Amino acid sequence: MPSSASTERAARAGFTAVAWATVAAVAAIALFLGAQALPAIVEIGGDFLGTVWSPVRGLWGILPMLWGSAAVTAVALAVGLPLGVLTALFLTHFCPRCLAAPISAAADLLAGIPSVVYGFFGLVLLVPAVRSLFGGSGMSILTAGILLGIMILPTILSLTRTALLTVPDSLYRGARALGAEHTAAVFTVVLPAARTGIRNAALLGLGRAVGETMAVIMVAGNQARLPAGLLDGIRTLSTGIVIEMGYATGLHRSALIALALILFAIILGLNLILMRRPKAGRERRWRLRLPRFAPHTAAGVTVLILFAILGFVVVRGAPHLGAALPGLAAPAVTTLAVIALSLALSLPAGLALAAYLAEYARPGWVMRLVRTMTQTLAGLPSVVWGLFGMLFFVIRLGWGYSILAGGATMALMLLPIIERTAEEGLRAVDDGLRRGSAALGAGRFRTLRCILLPAAGEGIVGGIILAVGRVVGETAALLWTAGSVAQWPTSLFASGRTLAVHMYALAGEGLYTDQAYATALVLVVLVLGLNLAAGALGRRLRRKVGA
Amino acid sequence: MRRMGVLLAAVLLCGCGQTAGVDEITAVVREEGSGTRAAFGEAFALEEGDIDPDAVVTNSTSVVKLCVAGNPGAVGYLSYGALDASVRALAIDGVAATEASLADGSYPVMRSFYLAAPAEISPAAVDFLQFIAGEQGRRVTQAAGFVPQAFDAPGGRGEAGRLVIAGSSSVAPLCEALREAYLADRPGAAVEIQISDSSTGAAALAAGICDLAMLSRTPAVGEGAVAWAIARDALAVIVHPDHPAHGLSSAQVRALFSGKAVSWHAFLSFD
CATH class of the missing domain: 3.10.105.10 (Dipeptide-binding Protein; Domain 3)
Structure with a gap:
């Protein structure tokens, strides 16, 4: 057995290396895309600032899309953030124990539903609702924002919940001891104490909202001109990329990559602003005056949404299950293969990164740099990933449309999710355990391996659930890297379609929509099974620590 | 919070006050660069610059179909092979898209x-x-x-x-x-x-x-x-099954998709 001192040194070096590799990867992706976008930036230049986008006519104005992304994301946050945070608060502090588990399980399930299903849900239920309430075509900024708000709900809910569980119980008890009743103690002490976690949840939600394409494309109307109001349709940056990338060649393609680069820069800038440490004086002002039953109301709305979406999938899919099932075996196996591969690649790296940020790095610019880069990875829309994966893994490395290329692309996408949740989990571990372990002579790595990781098991498992959901629901990135061939995966270099891509292919031409719904149902059941398995694993881990 | 509630109620009321009728025309088109869009534009002499900038854009046949099937005021187009009962194809210049009219080439949008x-x-x-x-x-x-x-x-x-x-x-x-x-x-x-x-x-x-x-x-x-x-x-021009129109002339299709038609009521009563 190697001496513990050298293991400790090796671990520190390893974690630091992973952190720097992440920074290098983000820089490399930006440079790679930058090189591809350069021709358009040089040739189009100031014409990018116009108000009409019509490449066929040589009009390259991106202002409508910038405006569209901002407006849709703002509506999404206005819907998803209060709903997610308050529901999380309900689950942690106001909910009978018997209700908390099923509600959060259902929310985790929502995270795994492919965007295309949300798109159909929006198109079939939300669009007519908005049309009959407000008039217009129903395909609007408002509709897309509400749908996106629903889509980022599970992310915000799950992360806020972890953050709320992180708040030391002593704060709550202290408030109670000073005479505050339960509701007041939770609203004024516990909730503000979790603000960093909530801010991070909002960040990840924001990234998801800005980057989401496959659902937005179905309900936003996609008009590339400036809208007159919330009820007008709009094209966002990410849908602008996905809607035309297929057909684009030459300058047009380069211009779309430039759009991706702009998206990249926006996300990076946003992270830089939000990552700045809040000034000491501001903290006290973070106090919300909430109505007493806000968490209950929010939880009620969330549960209604959960039922509406799950019900939608079951009602539309169940009658056609028989017709769709025979074709699903190969995509199901491909899905599992891509999940296994992407987790095998991203889990060690994500955990190492989380360990570095939570246990090793000192607060300072290095930590901020690594964190900003990780967040930037999280914000990149899947179509940019798909494009990058295709240009880099499929063509540059010569892997072809393959499960390997798909898995590698997904691994990059999962890294920030795993890192974020694992870090939250590690930070949630009582500091007493760290000190106790150190007092007994254990080094940082040993403490991490034997004490902290198992204790953070639930948070890590939560991250894995989100990650699996992301893979299961991903369409754009996999379509461009793993291809869409419906066949049994015979090797890592074989092309294959996952269930979501299968569903996308079925739904695309409108000929097999029923089978697409049935596939969606199977997807949901698959995610449910994976979630239950992961939950059981998390509980076993916790029991092992004897907590 | 109470203020927000009042605001929300006001927004809802204003929204309901507006006419939410089938009269409003919603044109649904495919994305720029789509083969279907190019073929449609060619058939009806619609240049890229002519197409209504307010028309809903989508990159999927099924979304065109769902949009039109769910909106009594919508009009769109798609491949004849993707047609089903959820929408209705209109005759163009008096020729309906049928197997016979496709085979003998009399249907104009191919x-x-x-x-x-x-x-x-x-x-x-x-x-x-x-x-x-x-x-x-x-x-x-x-x-x-x-x-x-x-x-x-x-x-x-x-x-x-x-x-x-x-x-x-x-x-x-x-x-x-x-x-x-x-x-x-x-x-x-x-x-x-x-x-x-x-x-x-x-x-x-x-x-x-x-x-x-x-x-x-x-x-x-x-x-x-x-x-x-x-x-x-063939490309079929489609509307909601309950739509009053049975056929359109090429000129009408052109007007619909270039945003020159204001409402179905005014549009269809013209001829």
Whole structure:
């Protein structure tokens, strides 16, 4: 057995290396895309600032899309953030124990539903609702924002919940001891104490909202001109990329990559602003005056949404299950293969990164740099990933449309999710355990391996659930890297379609929509099974620590 | 919070006060660069600049169909092969899209589907093209809802083997049907179909990733060394099943999609 001192040194070096590799990867992706976008930036230049986008006519104005992304994301946050945070608060502090588990399980399930299903849900239920309430075509900024708000709900809910569980119980008890009743103690002490976690949840939600394409494309109307109001349709940056990338060649393609680069820069800038440490004086002002039953109301709305979406999938899919099932075996196996591969690649790296940020790095610019880069990875829309994966893994490395290329692309996408949740989990571990372990002579790595990781098991498992959901629901990135061939995966270099891509292919031409719904149902059941398995694993881990 | 509630109620009331009728025209178009959009524009002499900037844009046939099926004031277009009972196709200039009018060419809105190949065409591709041009291929094409088109398949000795076809999602259903019949006929063959779109298919062809590219529009210069028009497809102009109109003239279609028509009521009562 190697001496513990050298293991400790090796671990520190390893974690630091992973952190720097992440920074290098983000820089490399930006440079790679930058090189591809350069021709358009040089040739189009100031014409990018116009108000009409019509490449066929040589009009390259991106202002409508910038405006569209901002407006849709703002509506999404206005819907998803209060709903997610308050529901999380309900689950942690106001909910009978018997209700908390099923509600959060259902929310985790929502995270795994492919965007295309949300798109159909929006198109079939939300669009007519908005049309009959407000008039217009129903395909609007408002509709897309509400749908996106629903889509980022599970992310915000799950992360806020972890953050709320992180708040030391002593704060709550202290408030109670000073005479505050339960509701007041939770609203004024516990909730503000979790603000960093909530801010991070909002960040990840924001990234998801800005980057989401496959659902937005179905309900936003996609008009590339400036809208007159919330009820007008709009094209966002990410849908602008996905809607035309297929057909684009030459300058047009380069211009779309430039759009991706702009998206990249926006996300990076946003992270830089939000990552700045809040000034000491501001903290006290973070106090919300909430109505007493806000968490209950929010939880009620969330549960209604959960039922509406799950019900939608079951009602539309169940009658056609028989017709769709025979074709699903190969995509199901491909899905599992891509999940296994992407987790095998991203889990060690994500955990190492989380360990570095939570246990090793000192607060300072290095930590901020690594964190900003990780967040930037999280914000990149899947179509940019798909494009990058295709240009880099499929063509540059010569892997072809393959499960390997798909898995590698997904691994990059999962890294920030795993890192974020694992870090939250590690930070949630009582500091007493760290000190106790150190007092007994254990080094940082040993403490991490034997004490902290198992204790953070639930948070890590939560991250894995989100990650699996992301893979299961991903369409754009996999379509461009793993291809869409419906066949049994015979090797890592074989092309294959996952269930979501299968569903996308079925739904695309409108000929097999029923089978697409049935596939969606199977997807949901698959995610449910994976979630239950992961939950059981998390509980076993916790029991092992004897907590 | 109370203020927010009042605001929300006000917004809801204002919204309900507006006319939410079927009278409002919502044109649904495909995205720029789509083969279907190009073919539609060509058929109705709609230049890119003519198309209503407020028209809803989508990159999927099924979304066009769902939009129109769910909105009594919407009008859209799609491939005849994708038509079903959820929407209604309108007659154009008095000719309805039926199997007969497609076959004799009297239906005015038609386009061709192409398969493109590189200069060095693979034996497997030759064999597949010869199959499509043959009697059985024509039967399958007809059964799939498309109009078979006579074309000169490449000569030379074809050989059933591994074949990769990539490209247009509009052509894909036809190729899937052809593939099934082909595989039943040639046990030694293995055909992969990668669904994306016309230009991606052409790019894949140039990169050597596939043997044949599917295109739902006329191949541009440099997109494959050779291309064959293997079938013809009709474009149907569709409305909600409850819509009062039964047919439109070309001029009316042009007006609808260029944003010159204000409301269905005013539009249809003009003639």
